[in-house]
Amino acid sequence: MAKPDSSSSFFKGPYPEAAAGRGALWHSAETLLHEKALLTGGQALLKMNQAGGFDCPGCAWPEPEHRSTFEFCENGVKAIAAETTTKRVDAEFFAEHTVSELNDWDGYRLEQQGRLTHPMRYDAATDKYQTCTWEEAYLGIARQLKGLATPDEAVFYTSGRASNEAAFVWQLFARSFGTNNLPDCSNMCHESSGVALNESIGVGKGTVTLEDFGKTDLILIIGQNPGTNHPRMLSELQKASKRGCTLIAINPLKEKGLTTFIHPQDPLAMAFNRGTSIATHYLQPLIAGDFALLWGMMKAVFEAEADGVTLPNGKTLPAGQALDKAFLEKHTEGIEDLRRAVAGMPWETLAGQSGMSEKEMREAAGHYLQAESAIACWAMGLTQNKHAVATIQQVVNLMLLRGNIGKPGAGLCPVRGHSNVQGDRTMGIYEKPSEDFLASLERVFQFTPPRRHGYDVVAAIEAMHAGKAKAFIALGGNFAEATPDTAYTETALRNCDLTVHITTKLNRSHIVHGKSAYILPTLGRSEIDMRGGRPQEVTVEDSMSLVHASRGRLRPASPHLQSEVAIVCGMAKATLGHKSLPWSQFAHDYGYIREQIAKVIPAFRNFNERIAGGASFYLGNPARGREWQNPEGKALIAFPPFPEVHVPPGKLRLMTLRSHDQYNTTVYGKDDRYRGIKGERRVIFMHVEDMSERGLHPLDAVDLVSFWEDGLARKAERFRVVAYDIPRGCAAAYFPETNVLVPIGSVADKSNTPTSKFIVVEVIPSR
Ligand SMILES: Nc1nc2c(c(=O)[nH]1)N[C@H]1C(S)=C(S)[C@@H](COP(=O)(O)OP(=O)(O)OC[C@H]3O[C@@H](n4cnc5c(=O)[nH]c(N)nc54)[C@H](O)[C@@H]3O)O[C@H]1N2
Ligand SMILES: Nc1nc2c(c(=O)[nH]1)N[C@H]1C(S)=C(S)[C@@H](COP(=O)(O)OP(=O)(O)OC[C@H]3O[C@@H](n4cnc5c(=O)[nH]c(N)nc54)[C@H](O)[C@@H]3O)O[C@H]1N2
Ligand SMILES: [Mo]
Numbered sequence: 187m188a189k190p191d192s193s194s195s196f197f198k199g200p201y202p203e204a205a206a207g208r209g210a211l212w213h214s215a216e217t218l219l220h221e222k223a224l225l226t227g228g229q230a231l232l233k234m235n236q237a238g239g240f241d242c243p244g245c246a247w248p249e250p251e252h253r254s255t256f257e258f259c260e261n262g263v264k265a266i267a268a269e270t271t272t273k274r275v276d277a278e279f280f281a282e283h284t285v286s287e288l289n290d291w292d293g294y295r296l297e298q299q300g301r302l303t304h305p306m307r308y309d310a311a312t313d314k315y316q317t318c319t320w321e322e323a324y325l326g327i328a329r330q331l332k333g334l335a336t337p338d339e340a341v342f343y344t345s346g347r348a349s350n351e352a353a354f355v356w357q358l359f360a361r362s363f364g365t366n367n368l369p370d371c372s373n374m375c376h377e378s379s380g381v382a383l384n385e386s387i388g389v390g391k392g393t394v395t396l397e398d399f400g401k402t403d404l405i406l407i408i409g410q411n412p413g414t415n416h417p418r419m420l421s422e423l424q425k426a427s428k429r430g431c432t433l434i435a436i437n438p439l440k441e442k443g444l445t446t447f448i449h450p451q452d453p454l455a456m457a458f459n460r461g462t463s464i465a466t467h468y469l470q471p472l473i474a475g476d477f478a479l480l481w482g483m484m485k486a487v488f489e490a491e492a493d494g495v496t497l498p499n500g501k502t503l504p505a506g507q508a509l510d511k512a513f514l515e516k517h518t519e520g521i522e523d524l525r526r527a528v529a530g531m532p533w534e535t536l537a538g539q540s541g542m543s544e545k546e547m548r549e550a551a552g553h554y555l556q557a558e559s560a561i562a563c564w565a566m567g568l569t570q571n572k573h574a575v576a577t578i579q580q581v582v583n584l585m586l587l588r589g590n591i592g593k594p595g596a597g598l599c600p601v602r603g604h605s606n607v608q609g610d611r612t613m614g615i616y617e618k619p620s621e622d623f624l625a626s627l628e629r630v631f632q633f634t635p636p637r638r639h640g641y642d643v644v645a646a647i648e649a650m651h652a653g654k655a656k657a658f659i660a661l662g663g664n665f666a667e668a669t670p671d672t673a674y675t676e677t678a679l680r681n682c683d684l685t686v687h688i689t690t691k692l693n694r695s696h697i698v699h700g701k702s703a704y705i706l707p708t709l710g711r712s713e714i715d716m717r718g719g720r721p722q723e724v725t726v727e728d729s730m731s732l733v734h735a736s737r738g739r740l741r742p743a744s745p746h747l748q749s750e751v752a753i754v755c756g757m758a759k760a761t762l763g764h765k766s767l768p769w770s771q772f773a774h775d776y777g778y779i780r781e782q783i784a785k786v787i788p789a790f791r792n793f794n795e796r797i798a799g800g801a802s803f804y805l806g807n808p809a810r811g812r813e814w815q816n817p818e819g820k821a822l823i824a825f826p827p828f829p830e831v832h833v834p835p836g837k838l839r840l841m842t843l844r845s846h847d848q849y850n851t852t853v854y855g856k857d858d859r860y861r862g863i864k865g866e867r868r869v870i871f872m873h874v875e876d877m878s879e880r881g882l883h884p885l886d887a888v889d890l891v892s893f894w895e896d897g898l899a900r901k902a903e904r905f906r907v908v909a910y911d912i913p914r915g916c917a918a919a920y921f922p923e924t925n926v927l928v929p930i931g932s933v934a935d936k937s938n939t940p941t942s943k944f945i946v947v948e949v950i951p952s953r
Contacts, residue, residue, distance in 0.1 A: 196866035197884065197908050237800030241726045241736035243269060243347055243711045244849070246602035247416045248396055248728040259417030261846070264854045268691070269710040270740060273300025275692050277317045280306060284313040288697050293667055293922065294853040296692045302707035303744035308699055315696075315705060320748060320756060323704050328760035330684045330702060331657060337364030337636070339656045341646045344370040344615045345663025346604025347711070349724030349736070351779045352750035353606070353613035355772050356661050359758040361614075361624075362633050362766055366640030367655070370615050371663055372607050373643035375566070378574035378937040379600040380611070385575075386582045386822050387591065387598075388815035391608065393807050394561055394597035395730050399426055401595030404557035407465065408436040408476065408581065409567015409943075413443010413860060414846045416565075416601055423464050432553050435465035437567060438473050438541075438841070439871070439918055440911035442860035469550060471540045473839040473916045474571045474831050474944050478539035480580035481828070482547030483554060485528045485536065487587055490555055497556040498549060508555055510589030517812055518586055520823035527825045539831060541913050559595035560585065565603070566843070571944035572829070574934040579824040586821055592812035602729040603850075605711075609727030612787065612805070617642050626786045631767060643669060644938050647930060650678035657684040658700065659757075661750060666695040667851040670928035670940040671900070688753050690743075693851065708750050713738040715749045718774035722749070725780070725797060727805065733790075734802030751776060833915065833946055838876065840890065841943040842921040842928070851922045858920075863908070870949065871910035871918040880949060882907050887952040890919070892945050894929035902926050904952050917949070 244265040279299060285308065288296065305323045306315035318326075331340055342360040344353060360368055372380070380390035387393070399405070399422045412419040420443065427433055435444045444465045471479045489495070491508035514521050533544045540547070554560060562581050568574060582591075582598065590596040602608050614623055617640035624635045641649055647669060649655035658665070658679060669675045679685060682700030688708050689696070696705050709715055715722045715738050723737040748756070755773035764770065772779050777794050784793040789805045796803040814820050833839055844850070845858035845867065857864050861871070870888065882888065890902045902924055912918060921942060932941045 196864050196869070196906070197862055238737060240711050240738050241605060241734070242266070243605050245416045245418075246346075246605050246608060246729040247418045248730045248732055250396060250421075261414065261417055261849070264847075265849055266712060268297075268849070268852060268854060269301075269712055271300050273298070274303050274743070275299045275301065276303045276744075280315040280317075285315065285697055285699070286313055291697075293664070293694050293851055294856075296694060296697070297852050299692055301691060301710075301743035302689065302705060304746050305707060306705040308703035310701070315703075318704075323706060324756045324760035326702065327659075327684065327686055327704060327757050331363065331761050334657060338367060338638070338640070339654070340365055341367045341369065341641060341650070341655050341658045343643075343646070343658065343660040343663060343665055344368065344610055345661065346371050346375075346602075346607025346610055348610055348661050348750055349606060349711075349726060350609045350613050350733070350783065351724045351776045352661065352754060353610040353615050354779055354783050355751055355754045355758070355769075357614040358627070358631070358767065359754055359762075361627065361635040362631070362758070362762055364636055366617055366619060366636055366638060367646065368615050368617050369641055369643040369646045370607070370610060371604060371668065372611060372615075373938065374570075374668060374940055374942070375603050375607065376569055376600055377642075377939045378569040378934050379564070379578055381937045382575045382578035382582065383598065383600070385816065386579050386824055387809040388821075389807055389809050390611075391731055391807055392597070392599045392729060393591055393810045394599045395732075395804070396422065398561060398595050398597055402426065402431060402557075402559045402561045403595065404432045404434070404553060404560040406434050406436060406560065406562040406581075407444060408562065408564040409569075410563060410565035410601055411437070411441045411443060411843070412601070413441060415603070415844060417443070419601065420464065427464055427466065432467070432557065433465045434467045434469065434550060434553060436469045436471060436476065436479065438470050438475075438913055438916050440468065440470065444468070467550070467553065469542060469546060470911075470913055471542050472913050473841050474573065474577075475540040475542070476568060477573055477577045477580055477829055478536045479542050479547060479550075480577070480584055481528050481531060482533070482536040482540060482542065482544070483551040484524070484580070484584055484587065485531065485533070486548045486551030487555060487584075488525050488528060490551070495552065495555065498552045499556055501556070503555055509587055513589035514586070517814070517821050518823050519818050519820045520825060524583060524823045524825040527828070531828060535830075554584070554588070559593060560588070560590045561595070561597055561599055563599040563601050565601045567841075567943060569937075570934065570939055570942045572932070572934055572941055573831070574939060575936045576824070576826040576829060579826065582821075583823050583825075586823060591821065592810055597810065599729075605728075606726040608729060608731070609725070609733070612727055613783070617645075623786070630782060630785045633766075642938050644930060644933055644940065647671075647675050647678045650681055653681060656682055657686075658682050659684075659686040659688075660695065661688050661754070664693040664695050664851040666698045667693065667922040667925065670925055670932070670942065671930040672922075672926040674930050688750060691852075706753050707744065707747050708753060709738065709742055709747050711736060711738060712740050713742045713747075714740065717749060717752060717776070722751075722776045724751075724776060731805040731807060732802045733797065733805060735797045735800065751779070837893070837946050837948050838872070838915055838917045840870075840892075840917045840919060840924070840927070840945040840947045842924040842945070843918055843943075845920050848920070861910075866906060867920050868905045868923060869908050869919065870905045871908050871912055872949070873912055873914045873916065874909040875914055876917070877907055877909060880951075882949070882951070884909055888949050889952050890924070890927060891948045891950065892927040892929065893948070894932055896929065896931060898929070900927050900929065907949075917947070
């Protein structure tokens, strides 16, 4: 067995301090210094999330109504430092390095080189990217797109940072070109939430606003690590906790950011380094054990309805008062079927499948029963396994039992990732657009959009692999690294005749290229976007359906950059001709794009007026008003068959997650402060007994091998073992390093989301 390397004492033990707090302040300054962005980045921060400034490119958590001068978090600082870095990847850089050479660099090193400065075209003779003009790029791309046998051979990928305006012209380009091949990062992210919510409540978005957090009695935080991924959410949770609200975290892993927190704007707490606790209760189910846990809680609720129950606060809830019967009667369908199914499920099965005891599930239900109103929040811990959609529907069911949708302080809160991923969907970035939306496009723009559904992420990879899709164009993101089954996906991308990336920084997707390839460098959200002689603003929609403007304030990283809107319109005009649609007008006046959006999507009427002067507006959510827009016309109590999950003996369920020092595939550094890791990313967190069963000691080197129906064994080598507070049989490691292990065919039912939170693996000592 490999001996632990004495120099690699990267595991520092659990983080001793509270989340955020002084450590976060120090690390924020350090990050800006590291990126040599102290001045520009510092200036940028004062404009971030402020009226008249720009929206943080970090997460999609909304801004509070009363903003402080510093409306950002440590990880927002990192996102902005990465964008405002003074390092540059210019023509000289590409002259020095062949693409084959860059193929050996890891993603961290590529991205660390800084901001891209010129449009680049791949030259096969020298195996190098060479500068080209924007016109050459647009014409070259257009020629290849026009040469495809059918428009469906092209794939238009979107990452969730694109603004509403860029997203709108992007989908317009794809559809007037003739395809609905519009996969997006959402397919790997909250797609399961969208599918579940659409079926259950007739709308694919969350039903709460920030105000509800100020009123609620109970918040469930399921499969989410807000201390790292939505740090500004912690302020809301802390306020709730101080008010006496019950906060129940449901997460296999004990996450620091959910246990204690210091608000960076609380001087006393900062001075004394005193944290407030966040979660009042912490349940640690098995990975993918949530469905059973939720059924356990509902079983206890149904029993309380039948027999009454003593609540955790000592009071008695008499029989007949656990359910909101008036609500269930008027607004829902399927309650009896669910009750029967849940009642018939033995506690032993629920305990075995969830990893929680009957007592723990009853107690969690007791807290739910004593709350007048409750909010359920969730993120990737629920969306990325085979039964994700069904599981999210059980969250909805639990809320419906007590009428916790459409009343103050109550509702559903899928916490989105990318800062405009929700807005991109609203703008029509979707491979399965509704007929209403397409008919609207047709009416406003006088062309016939294709009705055939397009490829989502997994289908796009398979199509490129099979040679059915030949051109891949990406509006942001890092497709090669964010997607599953790295080796398979890289083959798929290399199969293409054309790959194009609209991007700010160099990443692996630019190196894994098609026969022709272009890198088109674009402005970041913090930068001034001068078009038509005026600074333009764009808009975004946050996790709670609030739309507001974002205006860049810094000088662009290079004078050769173009905005995303301009690049999309440039390609569209070169491909479809200037007569097709007013591409130049779009590119010169984003207000004009917004006028078109207002015509296509009714919720955006008077769009320009409603964002004037830094104002924001709420798109509304029918389910919030207890109006159900699904075919049933009622909230559907879904009771899919109970999914029994079994892992063969000797194997573990592996979840792949984010460290505190990364933004998806962008690795800022190799630490994970709250989990006590320093300077290493190839680690696997395991239960100490799972380690001893395998004869493993802390820091031993192991290989991870995943198993799938296709018979292939996929392998990720040389990970270090770290003992952690995680249930037996479960393990965790970071993505993107572990994406080699996620089989392309392993997806969630109905949403087709890769199962990156549930991979069956064997852990074996490295040779
Ligand atoms: N700083 C920073 N901010 C980010 C991002 C980033 O990379 N860095 N990414 C952005 C994006 S795109 C997104 S989608 C969000 C992601 O935000 P999160 O969803 O918080 O991100 P993950 O790291 O994937 O963490 C998932 C959490 O789910 C838990 N979990 C895993 N499996 C299960 C399970 O079966 N059941 C339960 N109950 N829990 C489980 C894990 O222990 C972990 O705490 O963050 C956004 N914000
Ligand atoms: N194993 C595993 N895989 C996962 C996940 C997981 O939890 N586990 N999570 C999934 C999730 S939730 C998501 S959302 C996806 C993320 O998938 P993507 O959105 O494709 O990936 P990112 O890493 O966010 O993209 C980073 C790149 O975006 C570019 N970029 C940054 N800012 C801008 C900008 O302003 N404009 C443009 N045009 N480009 C910009 C930079 O080049 C940067 O390298 O990954 C998914 N993959
Ligand atoms: Mo995401």
